[in-house]
């Protein structure tokens with residue numbers, strides 16, 4: 038008989054979160070403290086009352102509307118101390134949900150309003166992750182995000198700083214922001230520079246626009262993972278390319294429903310993708326903005342799509358395989374995950 042998949046069992050299941058935005062996981066209580074330290078007035082002084090300003094509701098209509106929630110948080114994330122703290126807290130939150138490995142992404146250019154340089158933002162975020170790692174035993178790395186609405190020069194600075202921090206806590210570069218208004222092909226030069234520096238690339242694509250952006254990201258920009266990619270099903274040829282090349286999709290189910298990347302759970306293609314042999318990973322995107330946790334993401338797909346515990350573990354291991362870690366570090370992580378899954382009587386390949 039199949040094991041009953043309880044929430045507690047999923048919480049205990051060793052997991053990874055490869056798609057997690059730093060500014061999307063700020064705890065409301067932290068926002069309150071940072072705002073008071075920085076002297077920024079807030080519309081509410083209790084965390085429960087602050088949460089609606091930081092979180093979307095089910096009637097969120099689009100990615101653009103979803104992204105507007107980030108305007109509330111960025112003013113607090115402008116100092117080294119604040120960046121270090123929220124990075125550390127991202128690791129702590131992951132530890133509560135038995136994540137053994139996380140990659141936290143952030144856009145350095147959004148954190149410079151008080152004069153930090155791009156390198157300084159990377160320094161503080163990676164410091165916070167290291168502190169969290171030491172305290173919680175969760176391996177944590179950073180991904181530097183280029184923003185779609187930023188200038189080529191601003192994005193170039195991010196890529197160049199990422200090259201300096203590669204192997205020092207930063208493991209990859211990404212492209213995020215308003216996908217519908219800025220197609221992937223606008224960023225060819227930016228990612229050519231990343232390739233020149235040998236920086237691994239993941240790109241948000243096929244979320245608020247169609248598979249053409251996934252095609253561009255994989256075949257021209259050099260993406261070896263795709264952020265979301267849920268709209269891949271709209272083009273079977275692109276789907277075949279993604280499958281052949283074994284490009285992992287960083288699905289974020291709760292966020293994907295909220296941003297209307299997919300019309301609703303009945304149309305969410307995760308089971309089909311799984312059965313078609315695509316490499317799926319499950320992630321949170323923005324725990325605070327989306328009101329989710331990695332446990333909830335797994336529980337939701339288990340309930341709605343009847344994944345078995347072994348299938349959930351296979352998805353976890355896809356994430357371990359897709360981690361932007363050096364081969365040696367990855368082998369150690371993989372062995373560690375197999376051991377921990379074995380303790381739960383789950384055997385994976």
Ligand SMILES: O=c1[nH]cnc2c1ncn2[C@@H]1O[C@H](CO)[C@@H](O)[C@H]1O
Pocket residue numbers: 058059060061100104107142143144147182213214215216241244292322323
């Ligand atoms: O799902 C998403 N799609 C596209 N952009 C996103 C998503 N979530 C967050 N951001 C954007 O990335 C920035 C840096 O973390 C956030 O400020 C937000 O604008």
Ligand SMILES: [Zn+2]
Pocket residue numbers: 056058213241264322
């Ligand atoms: Zn994202």
